[in-house]
Amino acid sequence: MGDVVIRMLAVVTAICCLSAVPAYAADDGTEKLFTFRDPAITESSGLAVSPTHDGVFYTHNDSAAAPTFYAVDGRGRTKATFQVQGAQARDWEAMAATKDPETGRGVLWFADIGDNLDGAWPDISVYRVMEPQTLRSASLPATRYRFRYADGARNAEGLMINPRTGRLYVVSKEFAGSVYAAPKKLRTGRTNILRKVASAPLMATDAAYAPDGSSYVIRTYFSATLYRPSGETIAKVTMPELEQAESIAYTSDGTALLVGSEGPRSPVYRVPLPERATPTPTPTPEGAQEKAPDESPDEVAAGAGASGLTIKDVLIWLAAAATAVGVITFLARRTR
Known part of the structure; x- marks a missing residue:
């Protein structure tokens, strides 16, 4: 006891x-965008904007659910339901959406990274699914990538991918949370090692990269913090009061955040970014826009505002x- x-x-x-x-108060434009109407969406844990279908959003349920995700329109109505072939759903906690630079097709990433027992699973998985070109319910193939943390197992609920580099990051949900970088090239034939590259706020519940790669956001139950790719804090933004704040994503134009909650008929809010919190992208040499994953945690944390505390x-x-x-x-x- x-x-x-x-x-x-x-x-x-x-x-x-x-x-x-x-935290900075969000601009007055905060509004409820829609409410999930599908009774099957009971624990919306991940949220992403479609890279190729205008006005379409994706979500999935939390643990104890099937490997299923939903395409939803701007009114919260489900347009299609998709099953991920051969995938497990021990504890799906987050998702991300990117665009394949070679084909222009959308790519969806689903993170089976929850671990409420902090070490129950020997490894975690992220599934890569090509975004369906037609929004009709179907079963879709996936590529599975296994991961292990370099410094021991932990619970995590945040997944994000830098659109400039394609690198994948996992954000842990802990007192001393961290951002972990995957290798530049993911491999299916062996376990990929995640290495700490920056600090994260206490008890982070989700994370996302801006569409242009100029910033990323990590949210907690009460606020969200914006960072530059180096880990430097840009600003904090207050969040709407939600029953169980779980998900966050950028709008397709990068000017606002979308935030969601678990629970039946849960709402999704649009939170405009304060102008002072919007970073101005500056040209950088190839490969210089983010910290290398093999840098030591001390070197990364030495950056200004790396922890946001x-x-x-x-x-x-x-x-x-x-x-x-x-x-x-x-x-x-x-x-x-």
Whole structure:
């Protein structure tokens, strides 16, 4: 029982810290875009904008579901339901959408990366599916890539892909969260190693890259933080109040964020990015727009604002931790 209490208090502590982090208020244009109408969409955990079909969005359910995803229109109506052939769905937590630079076809990525037991799975998987050219329900083939963290198993809920380089990233959901980079070339014949390249906010629930590759966003239950590809913090943006904030994606023009929640008939909101938070892309030499995955974590974290935390954030965290320790001590004495 003691272990359960400690884990529950740890979560409470994380939430207290997250809610105390100051964030920029979003512009007045925040609006509910649509509500998922399909009764089969009960735990929308991943969200992505179609790279080739205008006004189409993709989502999938969380754990204990089949390897299924849905194409939805701007009114929340399901246009097609797709099964991913040969895929497992232990705990699908995120998805991303890109465009194949050679063919121009859309590519969808589904991340089976959840691990609530922090080490239950020896490896995790990401499935690559070519976006259907016709929005009719079907079964689609997938390419499976297996991954393992260089520094040990962990829980994760964020997946993003840099459209400039094609590199895949996983964002862990922890007190000391991290961004992990996959190798430049993914291989199906062996396990790909994920290496830490930057820090992430506490308890991150999703992540996404901007369509032009000039920034990426990591969201938590209460806010979202925008970063440059180097890991430097650009700004924080407040999020709409949601029952269980899970998903985030950029709009196709990169001027706003789309955020979703789990639960039946859950809403999707459009949150405009403040002008001051919109990065201005600058030309960079080939290969210089992001940190190399083999750099040490210390080198990456040395960049300005890599973790997105301030001294005030740290003090709040310490205060919350001290409170949690006091509660744990009290409960321990009462249950002896």
